Amino acid sequence: MIEPNSLVGNSVQFETLSNVWMVAIYPLIAFAIIMFGRWQGFLKTKPVTAAIVVLSTLMSFLHTLGVFNVYKEIIGITPTIGETFHWLHVGALHMDVGWMLDPTGFMMLFVVTVVSALIQVYTYGYMEEDPNFHRFYAYLALFNFSMLALVLAPNLVQMYMFWEMVGVSSYLLIGFWVSRPSAASAAVKAFLMNRVGDFGLLVGLLSFTFLTWAFWSGDAAPGLLSFPALGKASEYLMLHHGTAIFSIVGLLIFLGPVAKSAQLPLHTWLPDAMEGPTPISALIHAATMVAAGVFLIARMYPMYNMPGGEMIMTVIAWVGGLTAVVAATIALTQFDIKKALAYSTMSQLGYMVMAMGLGAYAAGLFHLMTHAFFKAMLFLASGSVIHGCHHEQDMRRMGGLHKTMPITAWVYLIGTIAITGVLPFSGFWSKDEIVAAAFSHQTLLYYIAVGTAGLTAFYMFRTYFMTFTGQYRGHHEAHESPLVMTLPLILLAIPSIGIGWLLSGFFVTDFPSFATLITAPASFHHHAAHHINWTVLGTSMVVVMGGFAAAFAMYSPMRLLDPALFVNGAKPLYTLFSNKWYWDEFYSFIARQVYLTVAQVSAWFDKAVIDGLVGLSAFSVNMSASGLRQLQNGRVQSYLLVFVLGLLLLSAYTAVQWLN
Amino acid sequence: MLDVGLYHYLILAVALFSIGLYGVLASRNAIRVLMSLELMLNAVNINLVAFNNYLHLHDLSGQVFSIFILTVSAAEASVGLAVLIALFRRTHSADMEQYSILQG
Numbered sequence: 001m002i003e004p005n006s007l008v009g010n011s012v013q014f015e016t017l018s019n020v021w022m023v024a025i026y027p028l029i030a031f032a033i034i035m036f037g038r039w040q041g042f043l044k045t046k047p048v049t050a051a052i053v054v055l056s057t058l059m060s061f062l063h064t065l066g067v068f069n070v071y072k073e074i075i076g077i078t079p080t081i082g083e084t085f086h087w088l089h090v091g092a093l094h095m096d097v098g099w100m101l102d103p104t105g106f107m108m109l110f111v112v113t114v115v116s117a118l119i120q121v122y123t124y125g126y127m128e129e130d131p132n133f134h135r136f137y138a139y140l141a142l143f144n145f146s147m148l149a150l151v152l153a154p155n156l157v158q159m160y161m162f163w164e165m166v167g168v169s170s171y172l173l174i175g176f177w178v179s180r181p182s183a184a185s186a187a188v189k190a191f192l193m194n195r196v197g198d199f200g201l202l203v204g205l206l207s208f209t210f211l212t213w214a215f216w217s218g219d220a221a222p223g224l225l226s227f228p229a230l231g232k233a234s235e236y237l238m239l240h241h242g243t244a245i246f247s248i249v250g251l252l253i254f255l256g257p258v259a260k261s262a263q264l265p266l267h268t269w270l271p272d273a274m275e276g277p278t279p280i281s282a283l284i285h286a287a288t289m290v291a292a293g294v295f296l297i298a299r300m301y302p303m304y305n306m307p308g309g310e311m312i313m314t315v316i317a318w319v320g321g322l323t324a325v326v327a328a329t330i331a332l333t334q335f336d337i338k339k340a341l342a343y344s345t346m347s348q349l350g351y352m353v354m355a356m357g358l359g360a361y362a363a364g365l366f367h368l369m370t371h372a373f374f375k376a377m378l379f380l381a382s383g384s385v386i387h388g389c390h391h392e393q394d395m396r397r398m399g400g401l402h403k404t405m406p407i408t409a410w411v412y413l414i415g416t417i418a419i420t421g422v423l424p425f426s427g428f429w430s431k432d433e434i435v436a437a438a439f440s441h442q443t444l445l446y447y448i449a450v451g452t453a454g455l456t457a458f459y460m461f462r463t464y465f466m467t468f469t470g471q472y473r474g475h476h477e478a479h480e481s482p483l484v485m486t487l488p489l490i491l492l493a494i495p496s497i498g499i500g501w502l503l504s505g506f507f508v509t510d511f512p513s514f515a516t517l518i519t520a521p522a523s524f525h526h527h528a529a530h531h532i533n534w535t536v537l538g539t540s541m542v543v544v545m546g547g548f549a550a551a552f553a554m555y556s557p558m559r560l561l562d563p564a565l566f567v568n569g570a571k572p573l574y575t576l577f578s579n580k581w582y583w584d585e586f587y588s589f590i591a592r593q594v595y596l597t598v599a600q601v602s603a604w605f606d607k608a609v610i611d612g613l614v615g616l617s618a619f620s621v622n623m624s625a626s627g628l629r630q631l632q633n634g635r636v637q638s639y640l641l642v643f644v645l646g647l648l649l650l651s652a653y654t655a656v657q658w659l660n
Numbered sequence: 661m662l663d664v665g666l667y668h669y670l671i672l673a674v675a676l677f678s679i680g681l682y683g684v685l686a687s688r689n690a691i692r693v694l695m696s697l698e699l700m701l702n703a704v705n706i707n708l709v710a711f712n713n714y715l716h717l718h719d720l721s722g723q724v725f726s727i728f729i730l731t732v733s734a735a736e737a738s739v740g741l742a743v744l745i746a747l748f749r750r751t752h753s754a755d756m757e758q759y760s761i762l763q764g
Contacts, residue, residue: 634760637693641685 197259
């Protein structure tokens, strides 16, 4: 039974808007064509394969643009618009599928399609030699489909499905070089760590549904776990079950973002995921998929950001803040350029999550957007370096690449300045808003945020100086990458520089600012329009400059200070940081010692007690059967005798009854 | 001269039935089992005719029913004998003790 059930909207433009699901379908078609046709005819040629996928992403982008032009006219009237169809009826509940659009969703659609398209162009240069070129492009298209569909999902059920789909795509792409054992185990690790988080998410969704069963029941009720009804459902949950249950359910759902966005303590998969090809690190593990966690928090805002949800918000803020600082400290000691960038990603995701937890909805999503551009660019630049240095990832065997790879070096420098948050670049605007939000809410988190900004400046300039300045320390001749790789880098540099001041609403006043476009649903402590807090700005600028100065002193060609001085001076701290705070060791201790001991004990219990009980019951059945078997001797006369005796007994009983 | 009433017939029928039952249960020869079965059926026939004669004078339903039983018993005896012949061909014996192939 299909009956359109529009969430909001009765305008003429609705027809155009309701085709928005096509945005996600183009990549799926591309995936199908390549996956099933890659051995046939002209599809075998690499440019055709790449063109199909890039074209599908461009179609998605253009379609998004077209829909946005229509949507723009009704943005003030109906910020959220969607259409759903009944999919399943479970008792009085009904689950829906469909699409939903709001400014946050549009922002994600634009980021995903733009970054994807550029990375897919870049991939052509990076993966040209690979024998599994076609499969790689097919997976890219599959990921694109999953991610776009996740963004369009109108309820948590549909979102959860695509949430798992992006997880699968991530798994396939991390383990793309299957013949490498490290890639295979990194893929499994990513999958398992995400499984822990996704289990929490699933339990959260199920308990939410169970506890608010009556709310979703009935034909007039909204579709199960649909986002527009989430606020009312959360109020119902709070009213009937109290703050404690409410907080537990909220935090269980938050476990999903914790794993997906690589937050403490489920973060260990992200650095290992760098085993995948670099375009994947840029697309999935920097720009889009890991940001899906932040996006889910944004979608859960009606629940988290209501009176009584303070506990959840505090936990989110602290998880984000701690992740930011812990990841930054680890990044200080990394020598693998991609690992350093991975920890940087984790740290920036920590910023976003912290912003969400502080109620700075727009700031967190703004940072998501700017970060997607400059971090994708940084990763692609690092890929260009790796490509140019013949698959060398260790920064100790790089250096002086500014001469041989000028484009890459300039782009990397732009990215570095953007991520450290120097004034005109995009990272400044978003990070400043987060730091300002921390300043007005939580002093300790403010210090963490500012300190992390200093650390960020240090480790990012450290990677820059080690890679691009000084003397070349490698063995092979380095070379600049072809245009197909450098062009996406240059194109990504444009938003990395400009999108911050364009959308901050500070310089360009005739364009709507990000904070006015993207507003939190049902925000109770709403932030006033953005105005620069000069104290915060000054402090963070000084700290960033300090980080830059330290990196310059230690790693620039002048070598004013020897890094070994600090390494030896703070030996315990350095050991802690370079061993990634021993999280991996902690997990393998849990797995090897605790889990294995429990497993052995339960194996013994199973063999001795459970199997013993099963054996006993089988034995007793066997014994009683061999006793009872004697009765069935096959002689009709003895059966008849029993029958007659029974008849006599019955007659005697009846006679006695009758006589009485 | 003894006055013969319903009770005499009934006692005769019970005696005949019991003898037949004993024969069915205790005989080792399969032919004797079949013959005893006939005795039991005839005991019932005597019952029916006696009750009809003494208690239900206005019609003959008991006697008609006994005719039916005679017919059925003839059919039963022929089927029984046929089974018996088949069994005899298989085991070369008419001993009931040998017919225990239904044993579990």
